[in-house]
Amino acid sequence: MLKKSGFALLMLLAVLAVQAQTLPQTPTIRVSGEAKSTIEADMAVLSLGIVQQAKTPLAVREAVTAAADKVVTSLLALGVEKKQIRTSNFSIYPQYDERPGKQNIITGYKGEAIITVSLDDTALVAQAVETAVASGANEIRSLDYRKKNEDALRVEMLRQAIANAMDKAAAMAETLGRKLGKAITVEEQGYSMRAPDTRAFLAKSMSVGAQEAFSPGSIEVNASIVVVFEME
Numbered sequence: 001m002l003k004k005s006g007f008a009l010l011m012l013l014a015v016l017a018v019q020a021q022t023l024p025q026t027p028t029i030r031v032s033g034e035a036k037s038t039i040e041a042d043m044a045v046l047s048l049g050i051v052q053q054a055k056t057p058l059a060v061r062e063a064v065t066a067a068a069d070k071v072v073t074s075l076l077a078l079g080v081e082k083k084q085i086r087t088s089n090f091s092i093y094p095q096y097d098e099r100p101g102k103q104n105i106i107t108g109y110k111g112e113a114i115i116t117v118s119l120d121d122t123a124l125v126a127q128a129v130e131t132a133v134a135s136g137a138n139e140i141r142s143l144d145y146r147k148k149n150e151d152a153l154r155v156e157m158l159r160q161a162i163a164n165a166m167d168k169a170a171a172m173a174e175t176l177g178r179k180l181g182k183a184i185t186v187e188e189q190g191y192s193m194r195a196p197d198t199r200a201f202l203a204k205s206m207s208v209g210a211q212e213a214f215s216p217g218s219i220e221v222n223a224s225i226v227v228v229f230e231m232e
Helices: 002-022 057-077 122-135 150-175 198-204
Strands: 028-040 043-054 085-096 106-119 139-146 180-194 218-231
Touching: 028 150, 028 180, 043 057, 043 122, 057 085, 057 106, 057 122, 106 122, 122 139, 150 180, 150 218
Parallel strands: none
Antiparallel strands: 028 218, 043 106, 043 139, 085 106, 180 218
16 A cells, blocks of 8 residues: 555656646846946055164164154145054064174164055145155055945946846847846846056156156946846
C-alpha cells in the first residue's frame, strides 16, 4: 500500500511539473540604460604637506607646529572656515648618517604634518596654494575637484539612466508588436565621476600664473543600470 501511495505521489508531481512548464509565461525584455553629463566643479579639496628638519625631536615638533599654525592662520584670513581645515598625520622620525659604517648614527630628526583644506569656492584654490606655501607649507600633496551634493547628483543621474532604459525598451517592444509593461527588476551597474587630473595643474603651477594653473575644468559623470520589463 505504501509503495502504491509513493508511486501515485511521484506521478502527481510529474504531472504538476509538466503543467507548470506548459503554462504561458509573461514575456520579458532586458535592457541597459545609461546617462552621461559634464558638469563644472564647485568645490576643491587641497592637501598640503609641512616638512621640517631639526637636531632634536622637540625642535622638529616645534618647527612643524609653528609652520602649521602659520598656514592655518593664513587660510583663515582668506575666509576659509576653521571647520574646513584639518591637520593630520603628524609624525617624527630619525635621520641617519648615510656614510658607510655610520648608518646607525642619528644625525637629526624629520617631522611631517598634513593640512587638508576643503574649499567651497574653486576660485580660492590659487590663492590658498600661494598663501599656504608662503606661510610654511612646502609640499602640495594633492588637489581634488569635486561637486557639492554628490548624493543628489547620483540620484538624478540614475533617474536619467532609467528613463533611457524605458525609451529603448518601449521602442523594442513596439517593434515586436507589443506594449511595454511594468518593470520587474532594476539593478545599478555603475556610477563614476571623473575629475581632471590635477597632477598636471600642480606641475603647471611651477611655470605659469597660479590662477591659470588651477582652473578646475569639467567633471565627467556616468551612470548605468539594467532593467527587466514585462511585455504585454
